Amino acid sequence: TGSLEDPSLAIPRLAIPRPACAPPTFIVGIGASAGGLESLENLFRNLPADTGMAFVVLQHLSPDFKSMMYELLGRDTNMAIHRVEEGMQVVANSVYLLPPKKEMIIVEGRLHLSDKDPQKGLALPIDRFLESLARESGKRSIAIILSGSGSDGSRGVAEVAREGGYVIIESLETAKFDGMPSSALASGVVDEVLAPEEIGHSLVRLATEPEITRQQRVAIDAQRHDALRGMDAIYHLFRTAHDIDFSVYKDTTVLRRVHRRLAMIGVD
16 A cells, blocks of 8 residues: 555646636726725626626725725625736636736736826726727627726726716716716717616626617616606606706706706797
């Protein structure tokens, strides 16, 4: 009988079969800055762990303080959470966190890091990643912009939409800082405006309908809007164009303002 220390009896590590990591159905780039950690927690707390998507979180981080995002998000999701390392492959049902002092792009399913260049002035890591995501995944890309100041992400969401991807922003009412969501909304390509806890439901819907293109979704939304009449249609326009819910106002107040504007432009 051989000893357990006998190398001839050892099982070669590479001979152990391991399941292949599944590629994601969609890659979701999530941009956040000031006030965004709470929004991220609310998003992941209300998101199933088995959507088949991969989530790349890009939050503006101070280089002088240790980020606790890894530990905090670990309380809100059962998905695997990774601090990104150079060349890391993106797989389904996983979360990837941008390290401090770094920028990141995605190429051929792998994440590539670079140091922030202090000579370039204002860094826009969300824009840079979303632009690479649009080129990489096209209609299988989703951009989400959460609470944050500034305009980072507005250029990136335009690229995602141009390539057929889907764009969601946090509601201006729930965002602690609405600069980033407002700038993204002004791009004119936003598909949905939602509170963070509502975004998971929308992502599940997208995951179950992966073959529906952005153009088809826009047509479906247009049909829904065409079915609205009277004040319901006007309230819908307010909501989609300006993220304001006028349905909570007194009908008489809104009607009076609408009739005044009808009279001003001479239509009935």
